[in-house]
Amino acid sequence: MRTISALWLRNIRGFVRDRVKLVTSLVIPFFFLYVFSSIFKTDQVEDPTAFLLAGIIVATVFQTSLNIATSTIDDTVSGFMKEILVSPTSRFKVALGQILSAATIATAQGILILIIGFFTGLRFNNWETIIYVLFALMLVGLVFSGLGLFLASMVKSASTFQVVQQAVVLPFTFLSGAYIPIDFLPKVLKFVSYFNPMTYTTAFFRTIMLEKGGLPQGDLLKLGLAFDLNGFIITPWMSGGIIAIFGALFLYLATNSFVRADFNKISRNPLVRR
Amino acid sequence: MKSIIEVRNYTKKYGDFTAVDDVSFSVKEGSIFAFLGPNGAGKSTTINTLVTMMEKTSGTLIIDGKDVSTEKDEVRKAIGVVFQTQTLDEKMTVTENLNMHCVFYGVPKNEVKDRIHFVLDLVDLLDWKDKSVSNLSGGMKRRVEIARALLHYPKVLFLDEPTSGLDPQTRNKMWEYITRLQKEKNITIFLTTHYMDEAEICDHVAIMDNGKIMVDDTPANLKRRYTKDKATVQVKNPALFEETLIKENFSFKKEKNIFHVVVDIDDIQQFLDLIQLFKNEVKDLEIKKGTLNDVFLEITGKEIREEASE
Numbered sequence: 001m002r003t004i005s006a007l008w009l010r011n012i013r014g015f016v017r018d019r020v021k022l023v024t025s026l027v028i029p030f031f032f033l034y035v036f037s038s039i040f041k042t043d044q045v046e047d048p049t050a051f052l053l054a055g056i057i058v059a060t061v062f063q064t065s066l067n068i069a070t071s072t073i074d075d076t077v078s079g080f081m082k083e084i085l086v087s088p089t090s091r092f093k094v095a096l097g098q099i100l101s102a103a104t105i106a107t108a109q110g111i112l113i114l115i116i117g118f119f120t121g122l123r124f125n126n127w128e129t130i131i132y133v134l135f136a137l138m139l140v141g142l143v144f145s146g147l148g149l150f151l152a153s154m155v156k157s158a159s160t161f162q163v164v165q166q167a168v169v170l171p172f173t174f175l176s177g178a179y180i181p182i183d184f185l186p187k188v189l190k191f192v193s194y195f196n197p198m199t200y201t202t203a204f205f206r207t208i209m210l211e212k213g214g215l216p217q218g219d220l221l222k223l224g225l226a227f228d229l230n231g232f233i234i235t236p237w238m239s240g241g242i243i244a245i246f247g248a249l250f251l252y253l254a255t256n257s258f259v260r261a262d263f264n265k266i267s268r269n270p271l272v273r274r
Numbered sequence: 275m276k277s278i279i280e281v282r283n284y285t286k287k288y289g290d291f292t293a294v295d296d297v298s299f300s301v302k303e304g305s306i307f308a309f310l311g312p313n314g315a316g317k318s319t320t321i322n323t324l325v326t327m328m329e330k331t332s333g334t335l336i337i338d339g340k341d342v343s344t345e346k347d348e349v350r351k352a353i354g355v356v357f358q359t360q361t362l363d364e365k366m367t368v369t370e371n372l373n374m375h376c377v378f379y380g381v382p383k384n385e386v387k388d389r390i391h392f393v394l395d396l397v398d399l400l401d402w403k404d405k406s407v408s409n410l411s412g413g414m415k416r417r418v419e420i421a422r423a424l425l426h427y428p429k430v431l432f433l434d435e436p437t438s439g440l441d442p443q444t445r446n447k448m449w450e451y452i453t454r455l456q457k458e459k460n461i462t463i464f465l466t467t468h469y470m471d472e473a474e475i476c477d478h479v480a481i482m483d484n485g486k487i488m489v490d491d492t493p494a495n496l497k498r499r500y501t502k503d504k505a506t507v508q509v510k511n512p513a514l515f516e517e518t519l520i521k522e523n524f525s526f527k528k529e530k531n532i533f534h535v536v537v538d539i540d541d542i543q544q545f546l547d548l549i550q551l552f553k554n555e556v557k558d559l560e561i562k563k564g565t566l567n568d569v570f571l572e573i574t575g576k577e578i579r580e581e582a583s584e
Contacts, residue, residue, distance in 0.1 A: 006377040014365050079361035083422075086325055087378035088350040 003089045007097030008104065011071065015105050025064060029056045029113050036179045047210070053117045054206040055178035061110040061137055062198060063169055065144035068102030069152035069161060077158050095258040099149055099251070103141035110137040125211055132208045140201055143243055146250030153254070153261035172198045181224050194229065197246040200239035203227070207236035278303040278430055278462045279324070284333035286319050293319045295485040296333075301464060301478070303429075306456055308473040309466045310566075311482035312574055317466045318358065320482070321434055324464070325355045338429050351379065354423030358434040358466075362415055362422075364408045368399065371407060372422055379426035393421035397451055413444035420451060424461075431455070433465040437472065449475065470567040479566065483574040493566055500572045501564025505545060508558040515552060522548055 015021065037052055075081045084094055114122070114133065124130060151168065155161045174180060175189055176198035182190055193199045207213055207225045217233055220226035227234040234242075279301035286294040294316040301307040311317045322328040324335060326346045335342040338352045363371050369390060376386045394400045397417040407415065416436065423431055436452070437445045449472065455461050465476075473479050473493065480490040489496060509515045519526050522544070549556065 002377050002380075006374060010363070010366065010370070010374060013370075017365060075363075078364060079357065079359050080363045082327070082357055082359075083361040083363075083375070084378060086327060086350060086355050087375070088347040088380070089378040 003093040004097040004100065007094060008101040011098065011101035012104060014071070025060070025109055026112060026116075029060050030116070032056050032059070032179060049120065050117070050122050050210060051206065052179075053113070053120075053122060054209040055176075055202055057110045057113050057117075057137070057209070058140060058198070058202050058205045059173045059176070059178040060113060061106045061140045062144050062173065062201070064106040064109045065102050065141050066148040066151070066165060066169065067105075068098055068145045068148040069155075069165065071102075072098055072149060072152040073155065073158050073161050091259045092255055095149060095255045098258075099142065099145040099254065102145035102148060103138060106141035106145065107134070107137045110141070129208070129211055133205075136205050136208050139240075139243065139247065140205065143197070143201070143247035143250055146247060146254040149254035150250055150257055153257040172196060175199070176202045177224055178202045183224060194227065197243060199227075200234070200242040200246075204236050204239040204243060207239075212236075275302045275304065277301060278338055279307075279464065280334070280336040281320075281324075282334045284320070284323070284335055285331045286316070286323060286328070287331045293485055294323075297482075297485070297487050299480055299487055299490050301430075301462060303462055304456065304460045305477040306452070306463045306465070306475070308476035308479045309464065309482065310470075310473055310479060310570060311466075315482040315574075316485040317482055318434065321432060321464075321466060325353060325432055326350055351426065352429045354426065354428035354431045356416070356419045356423050356431070356433045356436055358438070360415055360419070362407045362418060365406070367404050367406050368394070368410070368418055369403045371418065372425060375422045375425050381426055389425050393424050396424070396455070397421045398447075413440050413448075416440065416444075416448065417451070420448075424455070424459075427459075428461065430462045430464060433463065435466055435468065438468060445469075445472075470565060470570060473566050481570060481573050488573045489569075496566065496569045497564045499569075501568040503542070503564055504562045506558075506560045506562070507549075507556060509552055509555045510557060511555055515555070518548065518551065524548070 033049070033052060033056055036056075037049060072081070075084075085091070111134070147168075151164060152161070155164055171192075175182075175185065175193040175196050177193070178198065182193050182199065185193060203225045207220070212220065212223065212225055213236065215223075215225075217226060217235070220236065221228055221233070225236050277300040279299075281300065282298045284294060284297045285292065297316075297320065309317050309321070319328065323330050324337065324342060326342055326349055330343060337349050340348040340352065342349050363374065366374070372390045372393070373386065375381075376389065381389060390403070391400070394403055397420060399414065399417055399421065402410065402414065407418065410418065420431075420433070420436065433452070437448050440448065452463060452465075453475065456463055467473060477492065478490070479493050479496060481488045489500075491499070507515070516526075516528075524545075549559065
């Protein structure tokens, strides 16, 4: 427990001390909110800003979670990971500490955007919604921190990871309905988006945040909160289940590959060492 | 004294390439053991295997009675490691770095503060304890790393080139800390270095080349075995001097011009008698003791050089 909490605290500290990261990660969501709000100005949605805000929160939490990978690779490149790995502490606990801190930071980011959202007119009808939203944010953060750590322990160098991150972030966010409704996508991409865990994450979170859980199936389908796969309807609650399954898979893969990863191979300078 | 490190028939292969080839050696408890060798000799591979960061291909490596391959965590508790490359957490302060180490090594919570004070005092960095690591100079960072490696009271301290890249003054300081540690705490120190003068201070020296250990002895024995003292003499009448040298059975080399004679000395008394004969003739005389550098050259055929890494 001591290892997990100490690593958690260290990573949170590191994030808070990095002011530039903190500010940019808060500014960028509002840039997206501004840019994409015109797309959502359709008559199906009564509150397009809230609708988009929910998507942006999910996308931000997702991207922040993936940053765990960057910070893990940074730790490897800076040599600090070596200090951890030569100690008798268990790698599993190190992996958990990394994942939990990333999930925490991601959730905090989501909350910050949510708070700013309240100032721009976001309102909940039921006060319990806020609790559900918090739990949903934590779930999302945890799931994708797992994915992030998994990617980090697979990658051999920091520059490779840059490419991998781009390759993951772009399709995951843009083919999920977070920024652009899936119905706007070309047929092929729409098909692809059904394999994207972020699609279900977005639908699940949006349903909770916009308090649409009680709507009939037809309305949910219209709003893109439920999906019709050849007559089989995926409800928002099933989406939640799908995320949980993805989460379990990611966490398993992440801890497993982190425990086995050979961090000797990632070096600060590819020209030095074999 | 008993051996704290025991390596028998250790071999490490990377595919077809054999980096370390059937190496055996042991290190006595409480001694300073220097591991020398040209770049690519297999030093880092050996040290990485000893500190459980790399798997062996075959052989047995024992530290403090525990097997490096099967009792990793036990070995990790018994050793402190300062790697060749820096492994500090730059964004955190010195104390935060040390605190983290205590967590990883399970140092009892109520002892953490005292131990941090103790190790920082040892390396004269108490005034810097709340500074961010990124504000420290290279030498200070290395001292923090040494301090950190001592927090869990290891029995063996591994130092992979602890003084490379440091200025001579800091190097001296570093050596002060290392020898003080060995004497006061009876810690065994296993180090690699590129500086021969540093190896001279050690109790035991092993020279590695092409994956094999070529020699393994005390610096004094090595010098006795592999070097001769040399005298460089300039005389007014070199022809006569040369004639005498031949008559007295000295081996020598003439260098640059005829005035410059290098004499191998087996017996210093015999040489002094010879110089006595020429006492009005000698213009310049310098006697050099054999050094570990000579030993190194003799064994590996290579000059030791400081390079970034192997």
